[in-house]
Amino acid sequence: MPNILVIDDDASIVESLDLYLTEEGYTVKTALTGTEGLNKYVEDPSDVVILDIRLPDVDGFSVLEDLKEENENVKVIMITAFHDMETTINAMKGGAFDYIHKPINVDELDIAIRKALKSLEMEKKIDGLLMEPSRNFRVGDIIGTGNEMREIFKTIGIVSKSRTTVLIQGESGTGKELIAKVIHNNTSPDEPFIAVNCSAIVETLLESELFGHEKGSFTGAIARKLGKFELARFGTVFLDEISEMSINLQAKLLRVLQEMEFERVGGKDKVKVGARIMAATNKDLKAMVKEGKFRDDLFYRLNIVSITIPPLRSRRQDIQPLIDYLLAKINLDLHKKVIGVSGEVMDIFMKYPWPGNIRELENLLVRACVVAKGQVLGVGDFPELGKDDAVLEGKVRESDIFKSPEPGKLLTLDQVEERYIRKVIHETDKNKGEICEILGVSRPTLERKLEKYGITFERE
Numbered sequence: 386m387p388n389i390l391v392i393d394d395d396a397s398i399v400e401s402l403d404l405y406l407t408e409e410g411y412t413v414k415t416a417l418t419g420t421e422g423l424n425k426y427v428e429d430p431s432d433v434v435i436l437d438i439r440l441p442d443v444d445g446f447s448v449l450e451d452l453k454e455e456n457e458n459v460k461v462i463m464i465t466a467f468h469d470m471e472t473t474i475n476a477m478k479g480g481a482f483d484y485i486h487k488p489i490n491v492d493e494l495d496i497a498i499r500k501a502l503k504s505l506e507m508e509k510k511i512d513g514l515l516m517e518p519s520r521n522f523r524v525g526d527i528i529g530t531g532n533e534m535r536e537i538f539k540t541i542g543i544v545s546k547s548r549t550t551v552l553i554q555g556e557s558g559t560g561k562e563l564i565a566k567v568i569h570n571n572t573s574p575d576e577p578f579i580a581v582n583c584s585a586i587v588e589t590l591l592e593s594e595l596f597g598h599e600k601g602s603f604t605g606a607i608a609r610k611l612g613k614f615e616l617a618r619f620g621t622v623f624l625d626e627i628s629e630m631s632i633n634l635q636a637k638l639l640r641v642l643q644e645m646e647f648e649r650v651g652g653k654d655k656v657k658v659g660a661r662i663m664a665a666t667n668k669d670l671k672a673m674v675k676e677g678k679f680r681d682d683l684f685y686r687l688n689i690v691s692i693t694i695p696p697l698r699s700r701r702q703d704i705q706p707l708i709d710y711l712l713a714k715i716n717l718d719l720h721k722k723v724i725g726v727s728g729e730v731m732d733i734f735m736k737y738p739w740p741g742n743i744r745e746l747e748n749l750l751v752r753a754c755v756v757a758k759g760q761v762l763g764v765g766d767f768p769e770l771g772k773d774d775a776v777l778e779g780k781v782r783e784s785d786i787f788k789s790p791e792p793g794k795l796l797t798l799d800q801v802e803e804r805y806i807r808k809v810i811h812e813t814d815k816n817k818g819e820i821c822e823i824l825g826v827s828r829p830t831l832e833r834k835l836e837k838y839g840i841t842f843e844r845e
């Protein structure tokens with residue numbers, strides 16, 4: 386509950402403000418002189434100080450100065466009967482947060498207090514972020530302009546107020562870890578964020594990674610080791626690629642989530658979990674549940690709130706802002722001055738399917754920046770794209786012909802047919818008659834299919 390200190394020599398004003406603000410839900414302290422006010426502030430600093438300018442002992446401006454000396458960020462709202470500009474300017478110059486006139490209008494006062502508290506909250510947040518050691522996050526680090534991304538931002542805001550479990554789904558490189566970090570930084574910035582990749586390690590090792598072990602619990606356990614759940618304290622354990630966790634470990638994780646306590650491997654003591662759990666996957670977990678590859682009870686437990694990040698190809702309006710953002714970042718890292726990509730490159734980017742999503746875009750830009758001579762990246766700076774113009778024209782790589790753009794979802798027959806027709810057209814220089822032969826269909830059938838899939842093809 387926010388604290389407010391009221392310093393005014395007019396007892397009736399002090400009393401009515403006390404009543405009003407207490408009713409509004411604030412904790413209120415009052416003082417009738419500057420010295421008394423300062424003492425009360427030093428003893429127990431309030432969030433906001435409402436300060437009269439004309440006081441019997443010292444004048445309000447010097448109280449303001451002393452308060453600022455005590456705490457640079459103190460939010461002081463000055464009140465006075467004077468209406469002249471100079472007083473106002475002096476108050477603001479002295480570092481007052483706001484300035485209101487007597488007789489006090491409660492609406493005006495309300496707004497000023499709310500603004501002051503809001504600003505205090507922002508400062509605290511920014512302080513927290515600056516203390517973040519991983520340096521991976523700044524406010525506004527997630528670029529996204531469409532409705533889907535905006536909904537995600539809202540969800541991030543909502544889940545940041547609580548410590549519920551969050552499941553983040555999306556193709557590889559869509560920013561799952563980034564979003565997890567942003568949520569973490571909004572919830573518990575001063576606590577650790579610990580990511581564990583559930584696919585990287587063998588089951589027994591993963592278990593001891595997560596839960597720790599006691600000395601001698603298995604060969605090689607020469608000392609007690611704390612697991613990630615303990616190391617994360619009141620921060621976050623981010624379980625990446627959760628779909629890869631063995632069924633056996635899934636059961637153990639479920640118990641931890643239900644009981645919020647666990648035992649170290651080879652230990653008997655119960656250890657409490659204070660950390661928040663987030664999980665990420667690029668697989669379709671629900672489908673895995675149906676196939677019996679993932680425990681349904683664990684799925685529901687993890688899926689309390691879920692965020693599904695759309696792939697880059699379905700939000701192409703983000704490509705330009707992402708390029709701007711990523712180039713700024715890359716310029717800083719590489720000491721370059723690249724300002725953008727050529728129109729031709731942009732055209733390619735707008736058609737490219739981005740299987741590796743934002744990470745792929747980022748990697749392409751980094752490589753191009755390293756070799757680029759000019760300030761604008763041209764087609765020549767992206768040799769990978771040149772070689773693979775297949776994808777750009779709808780042609781599909783041999784190995785990818787049956788690969789669905791959506792994780793966990795298989796292609797339909799039509800999709801396969803379309804891909805195969807495009808492939809044959811683009812990989813040969815044959816005319817329509819010859820293509821019909823290769824595909825084993827009549828000319829009208831080919832024409833029908835070309836029309837159906839919107840393929841234009843002019844080799845007669």
Ligand SMILES: Nc1ncnc2c1ncn2[C@@H]1O[C@H](COP(=O)(O)OP(=O)(O)OP(=O)(O)O)[C@@H](O)[C@H]1O
Nearest residue numbers: 526527528556557558559560561562563667743744
């Ligand atoms: N919306 C975004 N705005 C800015 N940068 C982004 C965005 N999404 C992702 N990135 C950047 O793209 C890179 C990949 O993101 P991240 O590692 O979070 O993806 P991921 O979904 O965890 O990928 P994987 O499934 O491969 O582990 C990171 O450098 C990240 O900062």
Ligand SMILES: [Mg+2]
Nearest residue numbers: 558561562625
């Ligand atoms: Mg990741």
